[in-house]
Amino acid sequence: MTEPVSQHRLRLRDEFLQRAAAELFKHDERVRGLDLEVRFDGGVAHLTGEVGDRAQLDTARELIGRLDGVFGVWDRVRVGGREPLILDLGCGGQKQYPGNVGVDLLATDQVSVRADVSAPLPFADSCADRVFLVHILEHLIDFLPLVDEVHRVLRPDGVAFVLSPWWRYVNAVADPTHVRLLDVQTIKGICRRPGSPRTWFPLHAGCDGASIFAELRPVKDDSAEPPGAAHLARFFD
Template sequence: MVALAQHPPSADRLRAIDEFLDGAWADLARHDERLRGLAVEVRFDGGVAHLTGEVAEPGQLRLARDVVGRLAGVFGVWSRVRVGGRDPVVVDLGCGRTKQYPGNLGLDIFPAPGVDAVADLSRSLPLADDSVDVVFAVHILEHLIDFLPLVDEIHRVLRPGGVLHVMSPWWRHVNAVADPTHVRLLDVQTVKGICGQRPPGTPRWYPLHVGCDGASIFADLTPLADGDPEPTPAHLARFFD
């Protein structure tokens, strides 16, 4: 079980963590034969691993994500990687003027530079089924009284093997309550509820990585299809009580 910090790391400590992670990843890339030849670049920023580059097939990206996510000090694993010569379709929900990566498709309720489509995130997303590879929901869920319909919509639009990246204020940090537009408080255990047993027919999720830095929670989730096995207790114990 991952211990949660009571206070977020200082800027100096985060820089030191990133420096450690840079070295740890470089060492893994040199010595893990499975990683040799993978044209995946990994950059660490505040304990979040950013993956870019290109791989031949989805299993290679999943491998890189899994290995990076096992490093101590990684809070989330975000990616924009080409697979099989195809650029990923990446959607930024509630992006405003800032996208996580240039070239992402930005959706927001208000028009602004960088917003490619105006959409009310409390309603259906203007995206086709199985049409998206990555969805970023960064500082979004805490603004919705009921965010499960949006999570279900993201499940609908993600392709098999796609990933939802969540970042939200941790309920015990002042940032969670300092913004009066925040209407929900979230914890790592909230993600456990999203991935847990829900009514039959409800979209199901597999947690790839879940973390907390003392200020924010991070979750990388991939959709489960009908018939896919549930995550094992051993896997869930990595992240949840």
């Protein structure tokens, strides 16, 4: 059984990752000179700043995600001068980034749009650059309709960020409002559901012994190349 990483080790690992990312941006010509900042918190990389085009952001995300000890790569980055539209679903009183659009059924000072995330979302097709699903899926008896709605509202180059308790960690079952248990393999099942037109390309997935993390890109082109076996083997059995 995987034990949760201690807070002391997480802090030291974040320091290591901060130095490794600084060296990456200094020496790797693919990202050198980009107006990006990265901050690590509990093994999650937070990217902010601005790039000229989406390919530059994708490259930076991919390279940072390859660093040993990174559990997730989250970003709020301007692309070509445009602020991203980021939905923070079920945010309650805490959004992941201040500029996100908070969405929740109950009103708080962080909620911009009141909506039931278990129902169709009140957003247009392909409107969002990023969608956060932080500690939300485990509260829904059937979260697949929400996953499908996120697929619908994301742009083709968008990303869904998932964070949920790992099923073998005590917090997953200690909270009586948790009605579903998730594993990294659950993410694999979400990406390729037999008979579903809503498929996903996993950009990253991991587990720190307490939580599972995933970044998923919606596949909206039927002719798109599916992820290869070597790519999937990075994350899934």
